[in-house]
Amino acid sequence: MTKSRSIAVDNFDQAFNLPFQLKIMNDPDSNPPPPNIQAELARERNRAAAERTLMAWIRTSLSLIGFGFGIDRIVAAIHGFDPAADINPVRLSRILGLAYIFLGIYAMVFATVEHLQQLRQIQEQGSYFYRPRRSLGLTVAVSMICIGVFAFVGILVKSSR
Amino acid sequence: MHTPSTRPTNDTTQLAKERNRQAAERTLTCWIGNSLLLMGFGISTQEIYSAMNQSFPQNSSEINSQFTDMISLGAIAFGIALLIPIAITHRLEIKSLEQDDYLVSHPRLFNLLIVVGSVILFGLVALAAVFLVSS
Numbered sequence: 001m002t003k004s005r006s007i008a009v010d011n012f013d014q015a016f017n018l019p020f021q022l023k024i025m026n027d028p029d030s031n032p033p034p035p036n037i038q039a040e041l042a043r044e045r046n047r048a049a050a051e052r053t054l055m056a057w058i059r060t061s062l063s064l065i066g067f068g069f070g071i072d073r074i075v076a077a078i079h080g081f082d083p084a085a086d087i088n089p090v091r092l093s094r095i096l097g098l099a100y101i102f103l104g105i106y107a108m109v110f111a112t113v114e115h116l117q118q119l120r121q122i123q124e125q126g127s128y129f130y131r132p133r134r135s136l137g138l139t140v141a142v143s144m145i146c147i148g149v150f151a152f153v154g155i156l157v158k159s160s161r
Numbered sequence: 162m163h164t165p166s167t168r169p170t171n172d173t174t175q176l177a178k179e180r181n182r183q184a185a186e187r188t189l190t191c192w193i194g195n196s197l198l199l200m201g202f203g204i205s206t207q208e209i210y211s212a213m214n215q216s217f218p219q220n221s222s223e224i225n226s227q228f229t230d231m232i233s234l235g236a237i238a239f240g241i242a243l244l245i246p247i248a249i250t251h252r253l254e255i256k257s258l259e260q261d262d263y264l265v266s267h268p269r270l271f272n273l274l275i276v277v278g279s280v281i282l283f284g285l286v287a288l289a290a291v292f293l294v295s296s
Contacts, residue, residue, distance in 0.1 A: 039172040046176050049183045056190040067201045078212035093208040130178040132259050137189035141248040148241040159230040
């Protein structure tokens, strides 16, 4: 606030003996800009979109973890029918199962972090700017391709023996 | 490092860009789910069958081991093949949001035809395989 503006405000207050609240209201620097209704509604839509994205990631992570856990346990249970059999602890189903479980946990953690960052950005006062960033979905997709190729090669080698 | 756009913009447009990005992300998670289903089917078929053969070697198997390997490897390959173009499309969509002159591009019908055609083909192969085994 400039000196001349501050003097004008002080003179106004002294002339009319305004209480503290009105003084704050009449101080142009303390008044927040009037809300843009369209932008506010858009922010609410973004909040809902962020929630839907998090729910999609919860479903995906649950599928990844569930599949990883299930394939290892089912194969272990089948092997358990033959107590004399020498079960390899580092078998393909275990490695794949653990890989999928790890991927599911990774996706869930980073989806949560991203969701919190989104909420913080939406709630910030001031202008909103789209923030380009690395896509978590792309990371998970590439990881799944790598795990899939490993599984393909593993099964091919196993069946050729 | 992304340089901020010099084109005039407003909060509503920027918020809309973010919503578009989240919609693209949700689409990709749906495809990840489909691919996981396919790969999971392939992996579990082979692993469970192989575990059954090891635990119960005295049982004669109706299904040829080679045939099971074909099905499982085919499913895994299809799952991988489905994910690659989807991941590329997703990346292109995300990149297009960062451009100043954002325009909706519509190559999606072609992509959709390829994906739907592949699923139908996979179903026909599975149907043929079922009839082959039962005969």
